[in-house]
Amino acid sequence: MKNIVTVPSNGYATSANNLIRDKIVFDGGNRTTAWINPSGKIQIVPSIIKNLEDWELDEDAQGDEKSVIIIHNGERYVVGEMAGWLNGRPIFQKDKTEMALQLLLLALQPNPGERVVTVNELLIALPDSRDQNALANLKRIEGTHEFIRNGQHVVASVRRVRAIDETKGAYALAMQHGIFQCRNRINGILDLGGGTSIARLYSEKGSLMRPLDVVLPGTNALAQQIDAALLPRTGKSQNLSLIMDAIQEGSYQIGTSEINFAELFEKAVTRWIDEIRERIKGAWSDYLPHIAEVLIVGGSAPLAKPIETISKGRFKMAPSPQVFNLKGMELL
Numbered sequence: 634m635k636n637i638v639t640v641p642s643n644g645y646a647t648s649a650n651n652l653i654r655d656k657i658v659f660d661g662g663n664r665t666t667a668w669i670n671p672s673g674k675i676q677i678v679p680s681i682i683k684n685l686e687d688w689e690l691d692e693d694a695q696g697d698e699k700s701v702i703i704i705h706n707g708e709r710y711v712v713g714e715m716a717g718w719l720n721g722r723p724i725f726q727k728d729k730t731e732m733a734l735q736l737l738l739l740a741l742q743p744n745p746g747e748r749v750v751t752v753n754e755l756l757i758a759l760p761d762s763r764d765q766n767a768l769a770n771l772k773r774i775e776g777t778h779e780f781i782r783n784g785q786h787v788v789a790s791v792r793r794v795r796a797i798d799e800t801k802g803a804y805a806l807a808m809q810h811g812i813f814q815c816r817n818r819i820n821g822i823l824d825l826g827g828g829t830s831i832a833r834l835y836s837e838k839g840s841l842m843r844p845l846d847v848v849l850p851g852t853n854a855l856a857q858q859i860d861a862a863l864l865p866r867t868g869k870s871q872n873l874s875l876i877m878d879a880i881q882e883g884s885y886q887i888g889t890s891e892i893n894f895a896e897l898f899e900k901a902v903t904r905w906i907d908e909i910r911e912r913i914k915g916a917w918s919d920y921l922p923h924i925a926e927v928l929i930v931g932g933s934a935p936l937a938k939p940i941e942t943i944s945k946g947r948f949k950m951a952p953s954p955q956v957f958n959l960k961g962m963e964l965l
């Protein structure tokens with residue numbers, strides 16, 4: 634790609650303007666990317682990226698609440714809602730650490746009007762914090778980066794990057810808020826996401842019981858089932874992201890088309906939930922009498938309300954489930 638903007642390497646702010654952030658937490662999911670900004674506010678943008686050509690967006694385009702425009706190493710790209718409008722591509726799980734720097738630049742924000750930020754620790758949620766390949770990719774983020782973020786020139790230094798196992802933040806926050814009634818028993822977290830879901834158990838002592846991890850379908854699989862059921866009527870496959878948007882909005886209407894799947898939805902979501910329940914029951918069968926409670930988190934948690942009822946509250950919904958894990962990462 635053509636070099637659009639060169640970032641001057643002079644003009645560093647004085648140390649008085651150097652915002653030092655002890656910790657920044659970041660969770661890049663298949664559907665949403667979220668982090669906490671310098672004012673302590675949670676920012677969520679759709680996980681869609683688009684590399685921009687000169688003609689695609691004005692050079693002074695600023696981004697907005699749900700879109701961040703970055704210029705870095707001669708490349709200009711946008712992540713979030715605007716990337717969706719410009720037909721960008723979804724960021725999948727497998728890209729997450731390969732593209733880690735591109736994505737993490739979103740979260741490296743100085744205070745408004747300033748340009749320098751030093752981050753002692755950048756915490757990023759990963760399915761497995763021991764993945765050597767992922768860790769090597771993350772290591773490359775340590776150091777100083779100059780870029781332009783939504784029109785603001787930024788010089789960000791990252792001292793250390795730390796991978797955190799998904800659900801660990803949620804478990805820590807649940808413990809801190811006294812959400813689990815029996816703290817000294819096995820408790821679990823069920824994270825229902827867009828691409829994948831995961832159910833994990835934590836021992837009486839609070840350690841992750843990895844061999845009992847259950848990786849489960851996310852709403853993407855539910856969207857696939859809906860698409861298959863619609864096929865006789867539509868004649869061709871629909872965009873799964875639009876189906877997931879329609880589920881989230883509760884419109885059951887695919888984009889601006891006439892296609893509505895409201896009457897299919899109940900049956901499809903029940904099947905999706907039943908599969909998740911069966912798989913968990915199977916994987917945890919030896920432990921069931923010892924498990925106290927399982928907290929449901931993730932953006933798709935509202936769909937799992939029936940699990941709460943069927944299990945008589947043993948599975949229970951977290952408050953603000955979509956960002957519960959991210960908030961908890963601040964405690965780690």
Ligand SMILES: Nc1ncnc2c1ncn2[C@@H]1O[C@H](COP(=O)(O)OP(=O)(O)OP(=O)(O)O)[C@@H](O)[C@H]1O
Pocket residue numbers: 661662663664665666680726825826827828829830851852853877878880881882931932933934935936955
């Ligand atoms: N209010 C809602 N009701 C139902 N579903 C919702 C709601 N809000 C969000 N969703 C669903 O949640 C999904 C996003 O969840 P989440 O943000 O946890 O995913 P993610 O973390 O990006 O995905 P993954 O964990 O697979 O990487 C969307 O695909 C959407 O279908």
Ligand SMILES: [Mg+2]
Pocket residue numbers: 662663824826827931
């Ligand atoms: Mg997730």
